[in-house]
Amino acid sequence: MWFTLSYVAWALSAVLAAWMLFDWFKTDTTYSEDVLTSSREGEIEAATEKHKL
Amino acid sequence: MTDAAITTSPSTVAPGQRVSLLRVLGPAHVWALGVGIVLVGEYTGWNFAVDKGGSLAALIVCWFIGLLYTSVAMIDSEVTSTVAAAGGQYAQAKHIVGPLMAFNVALYLVFAYTMLEVSDAILVGDLIVTVAGTEGLERHAFVVLTIVVLAWLNYRGVLMTLNVNFxxxxxxxxAIIILFFSVQPWSQGTVLKLGDLITPENALPYGWIGVLAAFHFGIWFYLGIEGTTQAAEEVRSPARSLPYGTMAGMITLLIGAAMTWYVCASLLPWEYLGFTFFPLFDAARATGSGFLETLLFWGTVLAAVASANGCINDAARAWFSLGRDRYLPTWFSAVHPKYRTPYRSILFLLPIALAFAFIADLNQAITFSILSGLLGYTFMSINIMMFRRKWPLGSIRRGYTHPFHPMPAIALLSICVITYFAVFLGYGSQLIAMTLFYIVVSIWFHFYRYKYVRRGDQFTMPWPKPIGY
Incomplete structure (x- = not known):
């Protein structure tokens, strides 16, 4: 039984890894690099906190 | 706000919108992240301190290291509730100390969490193989499954990841609480045999030098609680959630550590306790209760899984932050437009974790994690001193102000020095190798990489100029 479980573990790992690779490819080909890397540190902070006491 | 709107819902991206991490977490998620990363240390790791100095040394270290981490939690809560950005201590270092320190701190974080993730996965694999008792069965399939499933979960979104972790x-x-009360801790001699197992002759078998040496693995009781800061950009209210979650997590761990030591030291001889990889599971076995054995088996597995899960979350955000500031190629700073996770960083670190899981053994992975964590704590003690000097109380808004400054910083630095000495006693060559590694990458960063960084853009907090500038 344990050997069967280990084969199932390998198979499940392969399926999930393949799904992530596929989604990565799909995402990178659907959206532009400018959109994907548009996150900026502190934007929401700048909008809500002015640090004026 | 800047020219483009910031998207904060997990819908598709409209033209002109920016893709940011989602602010969806609360204090319970912060607790789940911090305690989730650390709790595995109660299930394994801390007990190697017993091997270094005996059961009493492990208890002494539990208290002193508890002091270190209480300082870490207080200092972290103050700084992170003010510098609320992904990357945690990296973002703190960038704003308070400088870029070279920030680059090093980010690497400490990535190494500490990735090595801890590897250790957790190895632990899960080893435990399953031990329980299976089947000749020829190897751990690799279960190690790989643990890492890949958790990477997938992290890829799909932070809210579900930390709900699962909670x-x-x-x-x-x-499970630890049930074990503690099941062995009637109020009645020594009924099940527990602390007086028989710890005697004046074996309490400190190597004397006080053994106590010093025990600091090396005593750190495992709490290693990783500082990981709560990585959620700073994804919590709804950083100023409230981060201090609450972190301090509640620290209290949880102090209680858990005390219960763990008491039960294990009262059920297992110190020679065995210092050697086993599964102290709580073995303590449950020693009670003779099938229910407790099953419960602590699952407790060990779940604690290791929770830790690996939190580590993937934190390492990816530290790596992502480096990319966003151009300390590494900006390619790593991509956020998934649907799941709002740093998906490229998660995927990049996945094969690295898998590679270490195949080539490293548990002790080496734990030691690399401890060393990187220790370098980070040393930075934190210096960081808070500089933070208070450059931006004194009253100059900027803080979500939390820690008491007794500078005592926690001094305590933290002192205990770090003791722990360096302890690590040097057992793993001197690894300590020197890691130090050399960080010197080499610092030189690379200074002379090669920093020219690509947009120097003005990386300082994002709307603070007044620091005193002295």
Whole structure:
């Protein structure tokens, strides 16, 4: 039984890894690099906190 | 706000919108992240301190290292509730100390969490193989499954990731509480035999030098609680959630550590306790209760899974932050437009974790994690001193102000020095190798990489100029 479980573990790992690779490819080909890397540190902070006491 | 709107809902991206991490977390998620990463240390790791100095040394270290981490939690809560950005201590270092320190701190974080993730996965694999008792069965399939499933979960979104972590961490913690009360801790001699197992002759078998040496693995009781800061950009209210979650997590761990030591030291001889990889599971076995054995088996598995899960979350955000500031190629700073996770960083670190899981053994992975964590704590003690000097109380808004400054910083630095000495006693060559590694990458960063960084853009906090500038 344990050997069967280990084969199932390998198979499940392969399926999930393949799904992530596929989604990565799909995402990178659907959206532009400018959109994907548009996150900026502190934007929401700048909008809500002015640090004026 | 800047020219483009910031998207904060997990819908598709409209033209002109920016893709940011989602602010969806609360204090319970912060608790789940911090305690989730650390709790595995109660299930394994801390007990190697017993091997270094005996059971009493492990208890002494539990208290002193508890002091270190209480300082870490207080200092972190103050700085992170003010510098609320992904990357945690990296973002703190960038704003308070400088870029070279920030680059090093980010690497400490990535190494500490990735090595801890590897250790957790190895632990899960080893435990399953031990329980299976089947000749020829190897751990690799279960190690790979643990890492890949958790990477997938992290890829799909932070809210589900930390909801899962909350549930499995709570189960693992309740398992320790059930074990503690099942062995009638109020009645020594009924089940527990602390007086028989710890005698004046074996309490400190190597004397006080053994106590010093025990600091090396005593750090495992709490290693990783500082990981709560990585959620700073994804919590709804950083100024409230981060201090609450971190301090509640620290209190949870102090109680858990005390219960763990008491039960294990009262059920297992110190020679065995210092050697086993599964102290709580073995303590449950020693009671003779099938229910407790099963419960602590699952507690060990879930604690290791929760820890690996939190580590993937934190390492990816530190790596992502480096990319966003151009300390590494900006390619790493991509956020998934649907799941709002740093998906490229998660995927990049996945094969690295898998590679280490195949080539490293548990002790080496734990030691690399401890060393990187220790370098980070040393930075934190210096960081808070500089933070208070450059931006004194009253100059900027703080979500939390820690008491007794500078005592926690001094305590933290002192205990770090002791722990360096302890690590040097057992793993001197690794300590020197890691130090050399960080010197080499610092030189690379200074002379090669920093020219690509947009120097003005990296300082994002709307603070007044620091005193002295």
């Amino acid at each position: 549930v499995i961490t709570a189960i693992a913690y309740v």
